[in-house]
Amino acid sequence: MSDYNIKIENVVASTKLAEEFDLTKIEAEFEGAEYNKQKFPGLVYRVSDPKAAFLVFTSGKVVCTGAKNVADVHTVIGNMAKKLNGIGIKTIDDPEITVQNIVASADLQAVLNLNAIAIGLGLENIEYEPEQFPGLVYRIDDPKVVVLIFSSGKLVVTGGKSPENCEQGVEVVRQQLDSMGLL
Amino acid sequence: RLRKWQRRIRVSNATERNLAFALSELDRMASALGLPRTVRETAAVVYRKAVDKNLIRGRSIEGVAAAALYAACRQCSVPRTLDEIGEVSRVSRKEIGRTYRFISRELSLKLMPTSPIDYVPRFCSGLNLKGEVQSRGVEILRQASEKELTSGRGPTGVAAAAIYIASILCGERRTQREVADVAGVTEVTIRNRYKELAEELDIEIIL
DNA sequence: GCTTTAAAAAGTAAGTT
DNA sequence: AACTTACTTTTGAAAGC
Numbered sequence A: 001m002s003d004y005n006i007k008i009e010n011v012v013a014s015t016k017l018a019e020e021f022d023l024t025k026i027e028a029e030f031e032g033a034e035y036n037k038q039k040f041p042g043l044v045y046r047v048s049d050p051k052a053a054f055l056v057f058t059s060g061k062v063v064c065t066g067a068k069n070v071a072d073v074h075t076v077i078g079n080m081a082k083k084l085n086g087i088g089i090k091t092i093d094d095p096e097i098t099v100q101n102i103v104a105s106a107d108l109q110a111v112l113n114l115n116a117i118a119i120g121l122g123l124e125n126i127e128y129e130p131e132q133f134p135g136l137v138y139r140i141d142d143p144k145v146v147v148l149i150f151s152s153g154k155l156v157v158t159g160g161k162s163p164e165n166c167e168q169g170v171e172v173v174r175q176q177l178d179s180m181g182l183l
Numbered sequence B: 001r002l003r004k005w006q007r008r009i010r011v012s013n014a015t016e017r018n019l020a021f022a023l024s025e026l027d028r029m030a031s032a033l034g035l036p037r038t039v040r041e042t043a044a045v046v047y048r049k050a051v052d053k054n055l056i057r058g059r060s061i062e063g064v065a066a067a068a069l070y071a072a073c074r075q076c077s078v079p080r081t082l083d084e085i086g087e088v089s090r091v092s093r094k095e096i097g098r099t100y101r102f103i104s105r106e107l108s109l110k111l112m113p114t115s116p117i118d119y120v121p122r123f124c125s126g127l128n129l130k131g132e133v134q135s136r137g138v139e140i141l142r143q144a145s146e147k148e149l150t151s152g153r154g155p156t157g158v159a160a161a162a163i164y165i166a167s168i169l170c171g172e173r174r175t176q177r178e179v180a181d182v183a184g185v186t187e188v189t190i191r192n193r194y195k196e197l198a199e200e201l202d203i204e205i206i207l
Numbered sequence C: 001g002c003t004t005t006a007a008a009a010a011g012t013a014a015g016t017t
Numbered sequence D: 001a002a003c004t005t006a007c008t009t010t011t012g013a014a015a016g017c
Helices: A023-029 A070-086 A114-121 A163-179 B002-033 B037-052 B061-075 B082-088 B093-106 B116-126 B131-146 B155-169 B176-183 B187-200
Strands: A007-016 A043-047 A052-056 A061-067 A098-107 A136-140 A145-149 A154-160
Touching: A007 A070, A023 A043, A043 A070, A052 A070, A061 A070, A070 A098, A098 A163, A114 A136, A114 A163, A136 A163, A145 A163, A154 A163, B002 B037, B002 B061, B002 B082, B037 B061, B037 B093, B061 B082, B061 B093, B082 B093, B116 B131, B116 B155, B116 B176, B131 B155, B131 B187, B155 B176, B155 B187, B176 B187
Parallel strands: none
Antiparallel strands: A007 A061, A007 A098, A043 A052, A052 A061, A098 A154, A136 A145, A145 A154
């Protein structure tokens, strides 16, 4: 059927792996780990298994970004916990992982007139400043997501907490544009 | 009782002082940009509305004034780019843009993005090009708009490309470098846009 | 508000070759 | 003129300034 090639590009999640962390020790033991307290309070660590990046804080909380899907988030966080155990750091057993944001791309397969869309969706509901950025910004309340609409018909959906939110966001835009005859 | 009075007077004085400062800022920037009185007045109206809606809280007077001027230029169809406003303001282009979006939404200015056509008169006069070239440029931009060649592109770049083409068609050729300088874009951008326009609008350019 | 991470979209910009 | 790199926009959490 209709294929908008919805692809998840990035998943951001947060969790708590311990009560506290000695970031200086982790920096010394983990190859490639970066930690500059004055620059940023978190330690930066990148992995390539499933590719992802971590921000580790002294509070024991961890932010994981760059994963391509929700399953990978759990995989890399699990791997991270094992690596920490490997250098003698105890971690919480079943950490509660919360997906905070998902970025996805899609393609409506149609050239779009952004000026017409701006009027159609209502100037008070959108932001479109081509002098600054080529995409039209459309904030949706239904699934609470933000959709960037480009003249090429390509879309970027961000702010969603689940893949479903992203799909719903694309569908809302498709339907609205279709009903206005702009697709 | 007396304290309350004094406080009101003090607030009133501060408010008036701030308003006076904002208006002088608007005047200073408008003068530096050579903007007509109508634009300054429009900017003053926008600024006063922002004050009435308490939109200045947490924002600098300079930032709101610059954003108000940017908005006024667009409302009056004599747009200046954020870079141009930024050059005469002590606030960064980034903050002017951010503040503009905020007051634009809060005051429901509902401004459509700037049309490349609105830049044609200023750019052409900056290049000493006659009205004939302007008309040609505007016509090219009208066609470009109909064929979806302006969506998502910077208005100044598209306007510059149209003027570049028009100057050649009218036998008053200006170099890409000259047009790029008055439009504030790079030659690469003019090249990309003019090739696209010439191709899609079937305009033959003989150099 | 800022700092840091990642990622896509498309336009524009800057530095090399 | 081509390439490469990089910045514009949006989103979210983390801890601290």
